[in-house]
Amino acid sequence: MTYFSRRRCLHWLSQIFLIASASSVFAQPVPTVAAASSLKFALEEVAAQFEKETGQKIRLVFGSSGHFYTQIMQGAPFDLFLSADENFIFKLSDAGKTKDRGQVYAKARIGIMVPHASPLKADGQLKDLRQALADGRLKKLAIANPEHAPYGMRAKEALQKVGLWESVQSKLVFGENISQTTQFALSGSTQGGIIAQSLALSPSLAKLGRFDLIPEDWHQPLLQRMALMKNASPAAINFYRYIADDNAQIIMTQYGFAMPKSFPSSKLGN
Numbered sequence: 245m246t247y248f249s250r251r252r253c254l255h256w257l258s259q260i261f262l263i264a265s266a267s268s269v270f271a272q273p274v275p276t277v278a279a280a281s282s283l284k285f286a287l288e289e290v291a292a293q294f295e296k297e298t299g300q301k302i303r304l305v306f307g308s309s310g311h312f313y314t315q316i317m318q319g320a321p322f323d324l325f326l327s328a329d330e331n332f333i334f335k336l337s338d339a340g341k342t343k344d345r346g347q348v349y350a351k352a353r354i355g356i357m358v359p360h361a362s363p364l365k366a367d368g369q370l371k372d373l374r375q376a377l378a379d380g381r382l383k384k385l386a387i388a389n390p391e392h393a394p395y396g397m398r399a400k401e402a403l404q405k406v407g408l409w410e411s412v413q414s415k416l417v418f419g420e421n422i423s424q425t426t427q428f429a430l431s432g433s434t435q436g437g438i439i440a441q442s443l444a445l446s447p448s449l450a451k452l453g454r455f456d457l458i459p460e461d462w463h464q465p466l467l468q469r470m471a472l473m474k475n476a477s478p479a480a481i482n483f484y485r486y487i488a489d490d491n492a493q494i495i496m497t498q499y500g501f502a503m504p505k506s507f508p509s510s511k512l513g514n
Contacts, residue, residue, distance in 0.1 A: 277324045278320070280307075281306040286496050298486075310393060313336065341473060350501035353457055355441055357439050364435045368459065373412075388424075389419065430453055441455070472484055
């Protein structure tokens with residue numbers, strides 16, 4: 245090998261080394277995002293679009309907002325938390341667990357969903373539910389556990405609004421989160437349930453039953469807020485910003501979520 249050939253070879257080797265070094269510097273770890281289970285289908289689609297546009301993967305973990313709140317308070321290593329109830333974000337912020345009080349990313353709705361074989365009607369006014377209690381058609385009704393699941397809290401408020409909470413309690417089957425509640429509502433083990441509109445609109449579940457919205461003024465609003473944890477990675481910060489972008493919000497609206505632009509700023513909290 246001549247002197248010039250050797251120099252050219254060394255030059256290319258040094259370039260390859262620099263490229264490899266740069267790749268290791270700029271490669272970002274996969275952030276872990278804790279998200280309310282009502283977001284499962286919508287957020288999976290948003291994350292897939294984010295990865296397509298940026299090349300950055302996101303690890304999504306779905307569950308009850310109340311359980312995530314407890315885990316984060318105990319030091320769970322999440323980068324970002326998307327709660328179904330903004331009050332959990334406020335409490336985490338007050339405890340110094342988040343960068344700030346975050347921002348509202350959506351408002352959600354609940355409704356009653358019944359499988360096709362159910363003797364119940366998908367009646368958001370809950371008149372048929374009242375009648376089913378009286379005539380014996382209702383054996384079991386699924387709702388999320390109101391002790392820690394925001395959708396369960398709102399279901400309880402709606403049932404209280406129409407005076408059914410006391411009479412229906414013996415019929416209730418509690419899901420740990422709204423995703424499990426939806427499984428109970430559609431599996432045939434109950435006659436139906438009060439679930440998230442975002443899950444009822446997912447193509448895989450919409451075909452399994454009938455759904456009708458419950459009036460949103462029958463319960464406290466489901467303002468869904470997200471916040472970054474203190475040590476959130478740069479990739480998590482980018483995803484946090486992406487969720488508020490138009491492309492992500494178009495996906496969210498397809499699952500029934502109302503975006504912050506569409507409701508008064510006075511309802512957004514602090």
